Amino acid sequence: MEVFPSQEWFQKVREAYNSDRELHSGGGGACDTTAGFSIGENRYFIEFAGLDCSQVRQCSEEDLATTDFVIEMPMETWRSMLQDVQKNGKASSNMTLNSIDLELEEGIAFSPIDDQYKQDLFYRYNQNFQDFFDASSRVQTTFES
Amino acid sequence: MADKLSSKAASVDRESKIVDPTKGVPEPKYDWRGLTNEWGVRVIPGPHGLRLGDINVGSYGEVPDYWQDQTRRPRGSVGRPGIPPLPYSLRSKHELWAECSADLYEEAIQRRWIPATEVPWDSLKTLPDDIEKAVCQMCTELSQSANTELEIITYWQDRMSYGYFEVKQYLATATFDCARQLEALRKRALSNGGGLGIESRGRVNRIILESSGGWTEAVVYLYLLRGTYITRLLTGLLSAAHNEAEAFIYSHMLEDHARHLTYGYDHLEYASTHHDDASLIMGTLLAVGEAHMAAELKEGVVSSAMAIIFGGGIKGARTHGMERYLVLVRDFINDYLAICRTLGIDREKSLHPVFKRYLEG
C-alpha cells in the first residue's frame, strides 16, 4: 500500500506503466517530454523517453522550472481523480486530465516560462500522461490525511 | 499574462461579429435541424472494428459516376447553394476510382511501421565496399522514385473531388508510405559506413511528373510501368538482404508497394472498363513510356548495382549477378505484359524492341 503523494507511489506507478504495453492505449506511443506535478506542498519531476517513463522523482520548485509543463491541481482534485481510477480501473470520462483541465478556467497545465508551445505538449502527449495515471489502478493507494 | 492581454474593456464590435456576452444568449435559429438526406443510419462495428467500407450504406454508399459538386460537400450531406467552386478537376469516377480504396486505407493504417524504432539497426555489419556502394546506390535510386511518387500523388490529390473520398483517403496513406520510404532508405544509406549515391537521371521520373493529362495517365506510368519494375527490384533486394535491417526495410516497403500497385491496377481496370478509349489511351502512353523505361534499363547504374548485390561483389556481378538481374527484368516485363492483357491493352505486338530483347534473353 503506497501513500499518495510520495516518491514510492510514483515509482510503483512508473513500474506498472513501463511493465505492460497493454496499458499504453492507441494514440499514445513514444514521446519525449519532462513535466512537473504540483501536489499541495509536494513537487514531482517526471520524464518520458520513447515508450517508457524514464524517471519520476520528488523535486524542488526550481526543478519544476526546467520542465516543459507543470500539472497543478488542488489536492482534493488529485485525490478525486485517483480514487476514480482506483474504483474504475481507469479514469472515468469526466475525470481525465483533459476533462479536469477543461472544467477549470485557467486549466491545470501551464508552462513555467509561459510558452504556449511548451504548454501544448500537455495536449500532444495527453494520452501518455493519462495512461500513466490510469496505471495507478494497479497500485494499492492510500492518501495522506 | 491574461491581464496583460485583456487591457481593453469588452465592447460591442459588429464588424468582428463577436458575440457580446453583455447581450445575453442569442436565440438559436435551428435552421439546420432536420436537414439530412438520410437519417437513422446505425452501422455496427464488425470483427475488424468500424471500417471505412462498412459505413458505405444506403445513400452514403452510392458512388456516382460523375460528381457535380465543386465544393467540399461530404458525400451524402446536404448541399448549400451559392458556395464558390474549388478547382476539383477530377470529378468522373473513372478518373480515379478503385473499388479496393477503402479497404486499402484501413489496411495501410493497420500495417504501419516505424523505421526509427522497429528496424533492427543494430543488425547492420560492415559490408565490402563494393557491396555497400551498391546498396547505397539502390537506396538513392529508390529514394528518388519514392520522391517522384510522393510528388505526383500530392499534385493530383487536391484536384480529386470529395465524391470519391475513399480514394483521397487511401492516397493519403500512400503519401505517408512514400515519406516513410524516403526516410528509411536515407537512414539505411547513412548508417553503415556508406553514404548516398549518384542521383537518377530521371527519365521515367520525368514522364511520371509530366503526365498532366490526368491522374489515370500518371498511374499508367507510376504503377503499371515503373511500379511493376520496382516490385521486382524490392523482391530481389529482399532475397539478397545482407542483414535483418535490410530485410525489414525491403519487406515492409514491399508491403506498402503492394498496396500501391493494388490501387493502381484496380483503378486502371476500372478506367478501362468504364471509359471509352481508356485502354487505347493507355496503350499509346505505354508505347511512349516503354521507350523511356527501356533507356533507363539500359543505363548502367541500377543494373550494375543490382548485379553487384546479387553477385556478392563486382567479380560475381559480371557473371551470375548480372544474369540474375536480367532474369529480374524479364520477370518484370512478363508481369507488365500480363497486367496489360488483363486491362485489354495489347502491348505484345508492338512491345519496345529493348523489352523484347530482355524477354528473349
Added chain:
Amino acid sequence: MSEATEMPREHEIDTSWMDNMAEWGITAKPGKRGLTLADVQVGSYGDLPKVSDNMTGRPRGSTARPEAYRVGAYQVHTLSEIWLENAEYLYEEALQRQWSSATDIPWHTLKPLPDDVEEAECLLCTFFNEVEFVAGDVPARWIARTTPDYLEARNVLSAQVMDEARHMDVFRKRALANGGGLMRMSGATSGFVGSIDLARDFTEMSTRLHISGEGAVLTMFRMGELFGQNDAEKTMYRLCAQDEARHVAFGVMHLRCLGETAPERREEIECYLDEAEAQLMAGQQNPAGRQSESSEALAVLLGGGSEYYDEGHKKLLVIRRRQLKEYMKRVISAGFADRFENGRSPVPAQYAATA
C-alpha cells in the same frame, strides 16, 4: 546458375558511378529514440541549403548529375519559407503516435441519444469532416511544390495529410454509427478570398491553417471530452486533439523560425495574422466564433440538450475565451508578441469581451 561466363557487352558492369558517390563513410548510430532523422543529419547530409538549387528531385546530399532532368517545379526552395527547428522530431513523433479509427475508438460504447443531441453531434461531425478536407488537401499541395532538400519539413506535412485523412474518416464514421446521418455542409471551407487554400505563399497558408484554424479546432477537439456523450466520442476527440496539437506546433515553430531568419518578412506576416484574426477567429470556420449552425450544435451538446441551450452557450463562451487566449500565446511563442501590445490586433479586446 550458369558457369562463370561474362555477360555480353551490352550487359557489362559499369562501375564508374562508384567513383561518384556522395560523402562516404557515414555511420549514424541509433540513439535512445532509435535511428531518427536527426541522427542522420551528419556531415554534408545535415547541411540545409538556405537556397535550394535542387531541380531534379534528388535526395539531399546525393551526387548531382549534369544530365539529370529538371523535373522539379519547386516554388518553395528557400529554407526560411518552410523550415522549423524541430521538423525531424515532429515527424518521428507523428509516426509513433498514429492510431486507427476502426479499432482504437470504443464504438461499442455508442448508445442511442435523444434526437436533438444526435442531430447536434451529427452536424458537428459533418462540419469537422468538411473542415478536415481543407487540412488534408492543402498541405498535400505544398508537398509537391517543395524541394526535397527540406525533406524533414515535407515529411511532417506528409504525416499531417495522413492525420487529416484519419480525422475525416472518424467523423464520418461517428455520423453514421449511431442512428443519425450526415447533415448540411457548412460551406465555410470554399473559395473565400484569403482563405487557406487560396494562399499562394506557404507561410501565409500555414499561418491561417496551423496557427489560427487548427489552433481553434484544437480547443474544440479538447472540449469534445466535455460534450462527448460516451467513451467513443470522448476518445475520438481526444485522439484528434493530440494530432491537431502537433499540426499547431508545426505552425508555431515555422513562424518562429521565419521571424528569426527572414526579418524582412515580419510586416508581411503581420498582415497574414491580421487577416487570419479577422476571418478565422470570428468567421464561419470557427463554430465557437460567430453564431452559426455548428455553434448552435456545439451549444446543444455542451448543454446536454436543446433545453439546456443557454447553459451550453455559456460554455461555448468559455471555449471561445480559451481559443483566443491560446491563440495569442501561440503567436507570442512564435515571436510576434508586439501586435497584442501595440493595439494592432483586435484579439485582446475580443478576449476581454469574453471575461
